[in-house]
Amino acid sequence: MIHVVAGALFDEQGRVLIAQRPPGKHMAGGWEFPGGKLEAGESPLAGLQRELREELGIEVLEAAPLIAYEHGYSDRRVLLDLWLVSRFTGQPRSVEGQPLQWVSIEELETVGLLEADRPMIPALRAARR
Ligand SMILES: Nc1nc2c([nH]c(=O)n2[C@H]2C[C@H](O)[C@@H](COP(=O)(O)OP(=O)(O)OP(=O)(O)O)O2)c(=O)[nH]1
């Protein structure tokens, strides 16, 4: 089981930040929440902070677990662990060259979000309020 931590960041308009998975990687081209695999011995919050530092160049100051569940791909099982990031420093930018975009919760339905992430949409809708 691969434990994956990812972050949901909202802007003032209630839009959420998503990133496109790079060519050549698992699920290439799909849109995801920034994050990645937890390292051995790492706490989920520490992993989230490391991943968002590496991918977005931001420093997460405050985050809380939002929703977590297992998903079985044809070749692997992942524990998707999505955190709501409520405080951070820095301006999110694409450090590793992944296309980024801010989308409304409604747009999440049609943007090409990874199929495995779709059950997260209701939790995000509730969190935004
Ligand atoms: N980051 C992220 N990964 C997701 C999401 N949904 C989802 O199914 N995944 C899957 C895709 C991958 O199989 C796995 C994340 O692995 P990854 O390869 O991107 O991890 P990483 O960022 O640590 O990258 P790497 O160092 O292994 O190259 O989780 C999501 O919303 N965000």
Ligand SMILES: [Mg+2]
């Ligand atoms: Mg990643």
